[in-house]
Amino acid sequence: MNDLETRQLRYFVAVAEELHFGRAAERLGMAQPPLSRAIRDLERQLGVVLLRRTTREVTLTPAGEVLLRDARTALDAISAAGRRARHAGEPTPRLRLALKPDIDGGLLPRILDAYAGQEAALPVDLVLGRFGEQAQAVRDGRADAALLLAPFDDHGLDSEPLVTEPFLIALAATDPLAARPSLRLADLAGLSLPDGSSADQGPASGWHDRAGAHDDAATASIAQDASDLPEIFRRVELGSVVCFFPASLTRRYPRPELAYRPVDDLAPATLAVAWPQTSRSTAVAAFVLAATTVAAATQPQKRETPQTAVT
Template sequence: MNDLETRQLRYFVAVAEELHFGRAAERLGMAQPPLSRAIRELERQLAVGLLRRTTRQVSLTPAGEVLLRDARTALDAIGAAGRRAQHAGESTPRLRLALKPDIDGGLLPQILDAYAAEEAALPVSLVLGRVGEQAQTVRDGRADTALLLAPFDDRGLDSEPLAVEPFLVALAAADPLAARPSLSLADLAGRSLPDGSPADQGPALGPHGQQGDPADDETTLSDGSDGAAPIASDLPQIFRLVELGSIVCFFPTSLTRRYPRPEIAYRPVIDLSPATLAVAWPQDSHAPAVAAFVRVATKVAATAPPEAAADQRESAKRMVP
């Protein structure tokens, strides 16, 4: 068997993730016929079928599932090798920290202050992204470590949990459910989340078990009507749609403390799993700066719960009428 090329792996991953040759070709910026020929050539080269093709759908064979997993890992490693080499050659080394704004359990300022005092500390650059992107950002070398919500795709990563806090549901203050001190998921039947999924199923999950971002760019929102669905592109729009009663949304408690709004009620959901904040880093990392950041993050998190608990009690007093 000849060695596989990066181009072949990229083509196959696109088709395997989209399960549609047309969408995969569009994603790759190429025409569909040469993409189809490339996948057939890859199957011939490996002497194994990777895809099941019918007139209605494309699906992965067991061999295709294995290649998808390993191809993703290989492509991540290739991209990471180049980026980390570039980072190592910079005149001023930096620690790149991936996170979603406001998803830090309220710990980020303390972590950065404590890290700056470490002997191995480097200047920190924040790599901001949507929820669910942080693990991939570390895997492909764009970041050295990450603060992120679990569960997440942990291929090639080590991680340490930092904090566990409840999810609260945000709903319009005028909603009849806001009169209750707490809710269950069943109480939210008939209401929609920002991605259009039913609220009574809990936070929507991404392709690797990670929660979908409540403020993803151009998120399609379902209001339960037959008309055009509204579009939200940032957190203020999400809040506005919640205030109007168009949707509800789940947020970690620490985020709700930052955004108290009189038109929104935040209520605990008794049968909803809590949010777990973790720090993650590459399994093969031996960088002293990364080790120092992980050590500091776990230490700060270990000393934070009493203060956080007090904040949560005070927040609860404000939220319950």
């Protein structure tokens, strides 16, 4: 069997993700017939069926599911190798940190200060993105490390939790639910998050977890708008959506037009630091150490129960 080519993997991933040859061809900027031929050639080369095709749908076979997972990893690695080589060849090496603005648990200034004091520290560039983009930025080499909310797709990454804090629901101050001191997820039935998903399913189904992974252009447009914090605030104030925010962000943005309320049966938000599993960078190791040290210092100290001597 000949070695697989990057082009073949890109073609297959596009079809496997779209599950539609026409949309995949449009995404790749090519005509559909050569794309279909390329996938058939790939199947012949591997000696397995990757996709089941009917007149109504395209689905992945078990072999296709395995190749999709591994092809994504391979393409990420190729992209990351090129980017990291370019970064390493820059006159002044830098550490690139991916994060969503304001989603840092209030720790970023202290982490950067602690990091700057370490011998292996490099100048830091912030790679700002939408919710859900940070893990991928580390995998594909755009960033060397990330601060991001768990859970996230951690394949190819190592991570450490930093701080855990409550998620609060942001409502219009005029919403009847805002009159309550606290809520439960069931109280949010019928309300929508900025990506259109149902608020009573919690933030894991919402826009901050799904940005960049859209089924269609309309959903992508909604999530793109929702990635802009002032725009989210305006939409919540108008009562068109509600939104979940970590408590630290709500303290940073008190607004009279909004009400932030705890949701008693909602799992908390956990901020983590993530980096590539294959990283051997002393600068990345120094950043992770700074982040975990600062986070540990912010946690309330547990009192140890005095031990009674037994005679």
